[in-house]
Amino acid sequence: MLPSSEKVIRHIEQHAGRRTKELAEEFEVATGEFDEFVELLMRHQKEGSLLRVPHAGWDIPERTEYRVGVLEVARGGQGFVRVASGSIREEDIFVRPDDLGHALPGDMVMLRAGKPPRSKSSERLRNGKVVDILERSRKPLRGRYTLVGSRNGGVVKLADRRFQQELFVSLEDSAGAKDGERVLVRVMEGALKQGHARAKVVVRLLNEGSHDTDLRTICETFELPGDHPDSVKRDAEALPAILPGASWGDRVDLRHELIFTIDPVDARDFDDAVSLERLKGGELRLDVHIADVSHYVKPGSALDLEAAVRGTSIYLSGRVIPMLPERLSNDLCSLRPAEDRLTKTVRMTFGPRGDVRAVEVFRSVIRSQRRFTYEEVLAILELISSGRAGVELPPDHAAYVDVLRLMAQLRDHLGSQRKKRGALSLDIPKLRLTLDAERSVAGLGRDTRDPSHSLIEEFMLAANEAVAGYFLKHKLPLVSRVHPPPEERRLQDFKTFSNALGFKFAGKGTQQDFQKLIDRTAGEPLAPVIQLGLLRTMGHAEYVCGAGLHFALATSAYCHFTSPIRRYPDLLVHQLIDAHLDGQLSKATVKREWEGRLPIAAEKSSELERIAEEAEREMTMLRLIRYLKPLIGQEMEGRIVSIHPFGFFVREEETLVEGLVHVATLDDDYYEFDREKLVLEGQKRRRRFALGDRVRVELSDADPDQRMISFKLKKKLG
Numbered sequence: 001m002l003p004s005s006e007k008v009i010r011h012i013e014q015h016a017g018r019r020t021k022e023l024a025e026e027f028e029v030a031t032g033e034f035d036e037f038v039e040l041l042m043r044h045q046k047e048g049s050l051l052r053v054p055h056a057g058w059d060i061p062e063r064t065e066y067r068v069g070v071l072e073v074a075r076g077g078q079g080f081v082r083v084a085s086g087s088i089r090e091e092d093i094f095v096r097p098d099d100l101g102h103a104l105p106g107d108m109v110m111l112r113a114g115k116p117p118r119s120k121s122s123e124r125l126r127n128g129k130v131v132d133i134l135e136r137s138r139k140p141l142r143g144r145y146t147l148v149g150s151r152n153g154g155v156v157k158l159a160d161r162r163f164q165q166e167l168f169v170s171l172e173d174s175a176g177a178k179d180g181e182r183v184l185v186r187v188m189e190g191a192l193k194q195g196h197a198r199a200k201v202v203v204r205l206l207n208e209g210s211h212d213t214d215l216r217t218i219c220e221t222f223e224l225p226g227d228h229p230d231s232v233k234r235d236a237e238a239l240p241a242i243l244p245g246a247s248w249g250d251r252v253d254l255r256h257e258l259i260f261t262i263d264p265v266d267a268r269d270f271d272d273a274v275s276l277e278r279l280k281g282g283e284l285r286l287d288v289h290i291a292d293v294s295h296y297v298k299p300g301s302a303l304d305l306e307a308a309v310r311g312t313s314i315y316l317s318g319r320v321i322p323m324l325p326e327r328l329s330n331d332l333c334s335l336r337p338a339e340d341r342l343t344k345t346v347r348m349t350f351g352p353r354g355d356v357r358a359v360e361v362f363r364s365v366i367r368s369q370r371r372f373t374y375e376e377v378l379a380i381l382e383l384i385s386s387g388r389a390g391v392e393l394p395p396d397h398a399a400y401v402d403v404l405r406l407m408a409q410l411r412d413h414l415g416s417q418r419k420k421r422g423a424l425s426l427d428i429p430k431l432r433l434t435l436d437a438e439r440s441v442a443g444l445g446r447d448t449r450d451p452s453h454s455l456i457e458e459f460m461l462a463a464n465e466a467v468a469g470y471f472l473k474h475k476l477p478l479v480s481r482v483h484p485p486p487e488e489r490r491l492q493d494f495k496t497f498s499n500a501l502g503f504k505f506a507g508k509g510t511q512q513d514f515q516k517l518i519d520r521t522a523g524e525p526l527a528p529v530i531q532l533g534l535l536r537t538m539g540h541a542e543y544v545c546g547a548g549l550h551f552a553l554a555t556s557a558y559c560h561f562t563s564p565i566r567r568y569p570d571l572l573v574h575q576l577i578d579a580h581l582d583g584q585l586s587k588a589t590v591k592r593e594w595e596g597r598l599p600i601a602a603e604k605s606s607e608l609e610r611i612a613e614e615a616e617r618e619m620t621m622l623r624l625i626r627y628l629k630p631l632i633g634q635e636m637e638g639r640i641v642s643i644h645p646f647g648f649f650v651r652e653e654e655t656l657v658e659g660l661v662h663v664a665t666l667d668d669d670y671y672e673f674d675r676e677k678l679v680l681e682g683q684k685r686r687r688r689f690a691l692g693d694r695v696r697v698e699l700s701d702a703d704p705d706q707r708m709i710s711f712k713l714k715k716k717l718g
Contacts, residue, residue, distance in 0.1 A: 141160065186220075259367070381408055384408065497537075
């Protein structure tokens, strides 16, 4: 049996300098467990709590001049290593270009660190030199392949101008690349070859700029999954169809009720539906019906294991990588109109002002009466509120006016209740790419929250919170969605940010403090800048086992339940509901099994979600850059939304395109950055650039390799 991490660390603290085999002998590690023991040591080295000192054995970092961390490289070729701190807090370490060796951005490296700056107030970082590459980054790099010889393979010169080194690619790792081709390569672990780091071609960029090539690039960069395995697809195809009108004795039959879906016009799957009824005494009963994915995807099945590996559906521009096979996502679990479908229903009874009075969760069978688009619902809501619709009304709108009027009233009550308890209400429009039939970007739009979107949003929030409360009431194991409050450092940065915009923020950082600022600046020209800054201040939401705080929603009980087709934590919640309704969770052994499984599943789901979000952002940025490339030289107007020592970012007001005006392009003066006032100020002419300033800029570059949009300042507006 392997020793615990605590024992290993304590032993090395007391007996520094032991070699790996010596440690294994002292802990009496069995031969069959030696590799696992080595992995334990290496994991602690990556975390920064232990260190294998070159030629001197294992020790703790604090007693050595060596450090471990991930390498980042600036434009000038200088390196910065964010130290894996372990139990100590350290600043980044600066690495000169000549001291990088063969290390590349994203590599986990070991450094020999120099002495810290003499003065604690000094802004200089201590220097270091890379002495070993512990783990290569998995992120591919772009470059041009040059064939060295018919038998020797070739070399790749990286497109990134920060690096002069070339990578060696053997013939068997070249994927058939031809001399002079642009390629995407992944650096390989192991010894150097002919003085070069070794690499493998993962994408030949034959039709660079096309949607397919960009898609392959993003999929390789983030190692996204491809098609579902044949065995998983066969299991999905073997699932029985739902017979119209069939009897479902173990389910509440809701097929006679007025139930409908509301989705985007281009939606392909429909996993949630709603219905509403007025009860006696002014109460309202809202039913949220969610596709019963767990009826088909049982814990431990091939479908379940594959969904866990994927974690989420990934929405790349023009392509979806689904978590579940299409047989489920687009057929059996799609709540299409006029078709019987199996669902789980959350029934919530509200008082006249939106206060929750009762919650039920049960299995159901429904038959959606109508598939609404957001645009159709918006037209009816406008008719209700103003007596006329801005767009053409659907021909059957009269049958839905009364229920949508009630839904709008409940939506407003729910929003008011959430705001009263401190939930944040941000309204930040997002850039939307409009694609043509060939999946090329045909234009730019913006997604905004309109009354139809907020209606469904409020109902789904209410359902998720109601289910979390149901779990806590019945003492069930739970995967919850948590959102931490802003860190103190970020809070101080936001105070500086808002003060620089002229909106003094002196609060302690509660939800109410932030919302007061949002309300105070509503309608102001700088409101979008404030809300963008606030969004960047917030931490990242994640999944955990057990209840926890969701700061932005101001609740201590929240989970994801409403999208089991595309999010694995939602599917877990559905499976747990099944186990509860079937009486399985009353068995101590079954409950312990779930409690042991959930923390790992929650952590993995959070990790996969972050990867998916980053991949989606990169694909959007890449396609946007392709669209902007022919428009270089075009002028536009925008506002400065962030300022840094190297320049400022401008957000175009109509399309929301954001680009950098680099300080090097401001050639009329020498500009310095004021960290307290967040301004760039010319040292001779005293010209200043501040947050929120309106400027006219020219699109000067759209670089797909660096994922960078650059502007050149034309003039500062009034």
